[in-house]
Amino acid sequence: MSALLPAIAGIPVPGPGTVRTLPACHGSSDALLLAGLACREAANGRTLAIACAGALDARRLATEIAWFAPALRARLLPDWETLPYDAFSPHEDLISERLSTLHALYRNEVDVLLVPATTALYRLAPPSFLASHTFHFHKGQSLDEPALRAQLTLAGYEHVSQVVHPGEYCVRGGLIDLFPMGSALPYRLDLFGDEIESIRTFDPDTQRSLYPIDKVRLLPGREFPLDEAARTAFRGRWRERFEGDPSKSPLYRDVGNGIAPAGIEYWLPLFFDATATLFDYLPASTLVVSHGDIEAAARRFAEDTAQRHRFLAHDPERPLLSPAEVFIDAGQFFADAKRFGRWAIRRTGEAAGGEREAVSGDQDEPTGVGEAGRRSFAHALPELAVNRRAENPVERIERFVVEHPGRKLILAESPGRRETLLQLLLDHGVSLPSLDDWSSFLASDEEVAVSIGPLHDGFDLTDASLAIVTESELFSGLVRRTRRGLRETQTDVDSIIRDLSELKIGDPVVHAQHGIGRYEGLVTMDLGDGPTEFLHLIYANQATLYVPVSQLHVIGRYSGASPDEAPLHQLGSDQWEKARRKAAKQARDAAAELLNLYARRAARTGHAFKLEMSDYEAFAEGFGF
Template structure:
């Protein structure tokens, strides 16, 4: 036996190698933590090279548990394959640069790096030093030099800063998003001095908190300044034969554009590249975890193979592998001067830890925990059971208690080591357990107990909530040539913003083209009469001709139809409003405790949805709320909070899921979250046998079960709830007609919460009309990247490349093949094409138990390709599966493609979706538009927009029945819903709706000065259009104040024209309820013109004229204010004062 142990490890001398063997499970992480702690004086840093990226991530999490004080950093992989022709995600580059900078500046204690990343040749440390800048508060800046600095650092100049590596300059404000920083910053200059630096939210562009200094790392891992690009082209000509101008990459670099995949030409930017070893302090100790020799050899072989396969493309010549990576020999030569710790799991002659005996739960045995009990009896160790989460801890405690085992609680590793309890239970992020022989401690994880691996949740960033209305009505995405609806003149095509001088200086107008060449110019402060046209295909939208009466006719016909629809809807609404609901009591302390156990920060959208649901439930009116949120954006948490409120209020909760798999997943989540609470949960689905189901139904009927999750089996007549209070429906559109009828009857009795990722248009329409309460979640959790989507012809090369890209980074793949009869042939073909893959098959015709086994295998990563039908469409959550291939994608609807694509990208890795078709050019027009739409909707949270787009593509046919679809096509969906809304409002108030009257009373306002956002203040046309439209949609002074604050915050002090625009809208809001149709400012007077029979008391008008000498009646419908002040603020004040006296 050796004379050392984990509590007294030998120091390894520089240049020598020491093998530590017998490191079972997480013992390798413990050894690294102990080694650093015991030899801190001699070890400035520990660099840990792992055989793969999964181990690097695992060790990072385990080390933070064993050594909470250590600064643990990860240098991530690019997550692309060698010689790929697309670039790594900006966030990964950002993290890599931050880690390299920390290494250079001694801000790291333990570095974790996958072997393939350790082989990479990287930019020399001198590059980071030369291209990293600091900005401090109070520092002097020269704007020209500053722009040069940004260009030098490789930052991109944009109009609004959204992601790392971007900057923008507007007057005295500079926005920049440094690489390696979680947030962008705004520098406010006073003259040439930095007056303040504040971080801001990239989504809303609003300021957050002040800082004193900002670090600006380079925008890429290579320089893009003139000199470097010239050097790049010179080296290209030296290295590659032939005409360089044939290569797009060579030409792009000449034009200052980094091509996709330029990272694989990195050495051409530098005189000499560096390796990871150049960034490590001299006395750094290295640790090798796993089969590093094998990993290096395999990586080198794969890279050489890819090089030989791809090197013949003349337009894209490749650098030799040795120019990009260290080979095996060079790597070990560079490592040799360092002290090297080799960590092995094999026992060797002096094992540092021992494997655990079999402690697995045997569910079939009379005592399922017999293995664990016998270990506890025989062993002289203190034993800790490591749970994945607090919820799992409680479940495990119950399981243990059922066998008469009662462990004590333990908080963390230090707590465990300092205590003396024989048997403890706690939360620890360990993937696999081990026995620490000499210290007599055994750590047992769920992997040993249940033979399944762990999954982890990462933190999520707070972002700003999104108003549904503005998402739909905002014109930000409007493109030249798109059809729009003017509520008084009909459908025309948008041709951009134009400036026209109407005598008071330049004003901005929206230019619309109508039929027969007629044009209409709409002042920007009247954009509330404009809406986006969505009804039929935008290409074939019916254009109206101005002044022809066509539009009046179309509107009149729609109006009759709308009135009937409104009456029908209202009837339904009234029946619901008359019913008494149950007002759930809420105990704030209990609720807060439950909310805290959510492992993430709520996004604001999520917080808003939760608040709305709780307000509904505690109100005493029956709830019928739809929560629409993209796949994986946290709708489940909204449902959990609602379930908590219902159960604590003494009611039962039924959760309906469309598939068995989803029901199973919800069940696991619920058990986890309610672990600390006295709540009984049951599941009714195909995964349970008849006896289990019968027992559950008896308990439900008797009222002893609080929450039940199930498929449509829950709607069967023998389930009679004792005290049902809340029904939660997941993806309602997946249920059949019979089930929907059953749900209708349930709706009449209890609170209903519906969750969906792509609302059925009917639901969406109703929600927008305010007849069903609606919450939308469109802010993505932090670190979620948009899914890269490709449309490809299905061929072997494409399949192999796509699947290997995922498998090589340790991920898993969904292959969607929606034909059960040919699915086995497809499996054989895949196994032949990719022999290194482990393929399993799942489809709806399989036996339940078999299906359950396959899915569990896939979740536990025992298989890495799931060949399946659309059975995976909803709910199954496998964070490590980040590539999906969809066979015959042209056969699916848009909503379905969106749902399927949402199966991937559920962690912070870049996800890929491949839409495979037989022939890209031979697609039908409809299929082409669907596939184009899904590719454009890469942005996260697109589900809602997608539903809108789906409405457009399918011609809104089914939305409100065939009768109405004609009207929607004629007048556009937006105006249709506005008119429907108006009709509902009128009928509610007991009035007959007059739908031919202009919907939005437009007040024409001329204050004698230009009212616009000048181009030198806000340069982006799209941005201006969006802001104009948002201002026009404002209905209160508060919302205008908010936009004004945002303008000042984003673009600086308001110029006079912008001030005038803001005041125009304030007056518009004040004038509307008084029936003022025009405010016109002349040389010395302002005229207010009223509509016929204005809603103003005649006495008040007489009173106003008698009390104010400068106000006179000017004809039947006008008031004139004379002797007006010349100063703008005083003028608007005078007008407002007069209107206030009439209100």
């Protein structure tokens, strides 16, 4: 990484209370720059905490940085994904990821932290809460089962009949199934008497054991305590903070009874003498990075929060804490950030995070912008879009590959998309090597290659040493699908036809409404609104269907048997609809069989065999090994 990006070595480290502006970035080059800086600082024992103005940018950077530098310990601190003062709690998977990230951060086990700016404004439980409510099991340890049940209940874990989600546990005889918060898989503790004989992970879907481990870390099940001392403190602070009869509030009564009511997270400060902020979890040597306009994002969040507080504050059964008690504002965010050195970074066309705050002082340069900030790290690529109207649709990318002086990497979204792209280039005389990932590209001597990567946009480094091209540049006008985007009818990325240049005369295709047909080329017709291009599709009995190019999204790739033997459907019949209904019915039948199977398994009463030590000793003595 450092050999490829020598410019990173010249970027100085900001001291505590100072702000330096990083070079402007284009596309996904910000992920490459931050990955390079994180690798450099991780070698010196420093953590990079990146606060992003947008939540989508935080998730994008988490994915892209991990792709550029897979050895980095990169963590995302997710948002609760609820609106301020909502009357329901965050999903347990989000709480699990948050607790795991905060615990790792406090133990200095994170190289790169990604966090949306609005998430960084939430007040948190103090680090001492996580430290005192985290404990471990190890193989060979003596375990008191009743004490463990009580401890898990106080920690916020739920006893269930079958463990599926984080924060659940189940005790069946000498087996204890446990899904700790922050764990990717649940664990199965096998007890021999009161001793842990073995610990194995298991699949929550099949309930089958996977592989053995020696130790289990158990984080608290919530971001606040719910033991007797915490409930007493909560009730006392409630009475001090709110007027009226507290017993009329269901929320107050539930906490008193040891129940965590929905939305209780927005009363978190009442559980603690003092809350913490994200900066209290950061190691002292951390370097903070503000990505985008943090100040504007914090201001919008404060306005939305104040509006919701005004709207919801009149319910006597759910009296609200003030926004200042639950969140910090932009001023405190930047004041806390002064304990650390800070970089500000922006993408082309954006303002660097906290510009107003930076120019108010505390920067180590008169202008607040270092030498790095006066130049760009990367700029936009030239026009490379596939031109289906040209005789050679890939002429632009072919010319770019020849003329660009540095290394070039062309990225597809998936293995199927990579093969389609390679075939498209090969059909027009461009043969390029295929590599697995970024690490393979760095290790190779190839000047140009095609690979798979999650980058959203390509870029060309200013020093011309590297250019990365994504499908966003090759097939312009198409919006890249994000992991959290809206679901559409066609979700298989390998079957999406991105551009007409991917189709050849005679290829079978699938129309979302009419079924399987065969592509016969493009035709131009004038229907009264000027010349319009249509896809010419042939169906059974030589029936013809014309599909406007603007509706290319309803056409998918045929992925059945041999393309030459693809069965063509009959237009105007219910043949395609019958095939779809039959497939849907088969899927429902399979799902019903599985549900019935699991229901019968869950309802079946097991048999606990009595252990006879004499029989076991006789068995052990007769065992040949």
